Amino acid sequence: MPVLQINTGGECHLDASMVNRALDNLPLDDIDLLFIENVGNLVCPGEFKLGEDRKVLILSVPEGDDKIYKYPLLFHLADAVVINKIDLLPYTQFDIEGFSKALKGFNQKARLFRVSCTTHQGIEDWTDWVLSSVQRQKRTSHKRLRRL
Numbered sequence: 344m345p346v347l348q349i350n351t352g353g354e355c356h357l358d359a360s361m362v363n364r365a366l367d368n369l370p371l372d373d374i375d376l377l378f379i380e381n382v383g384n385l386v387c388p389g390e391f392k393l394g395e396d397r398k399v400l401i402l403s404v405p406e407g408d409d410k411i412y413k414y415p416l417l418f419h420l421a422d423a424v425v426i427n428k429i430d431l432l433p434y435t436q437f438d439i440e441g442f443s444k445a446l447k448g449f450n451q452k453a454r455l456f457r458v459s460c461t462t463h464q465g466i467e468d469w470t471d472w473v474l475s476s477v478q479r480q481k482r483t484s485h486k487r488l489r490r491l
Contacts (some may be wrong), residue, residue: 356387391419
């Protein structure tokens with residue numbers, strides 16, 4: 344699987360021009376799904392479009408359920424929110440139901456996935472959503488091409 348690291352040169356986020364330059368180094372004709380992992384804070388990535396079709400936010404249980412209030416923009420923009428490490432819920436104060444209600448208050452359209460990579464809980468739902476998103480995007484792209 345091709346992987347490419349993009350150096351942000353000290354910036355706190357990727358921007359579209361950085362991603363665009365990096366695409367020249369990937370075999371795009373052979374790629375159906377491209378993940379762009381932005382720099383690991385929850386502030387800057389929300390403010391910059393990268394050319395993505397879907398915006399996914401991944402949050403782990405140990406990070407806390409308060410992130411939705413500290414960084415509302417990214418939660419507002421997300422197409423999906425993945426809460427990882429749910430196997431740790433019994434050992435934390437993460438209020439999963441409260442988080443879910445807060446997310447709906449910020450963003451009605453965002454899908455919420457509760458996953459554990461350790462126990463595999465929720466992984467199938469998450470991957471099904473990703474794969475169906477790819478298929479929807481392919482159909483949309485083909486329709487656009489036919490209109491040209």
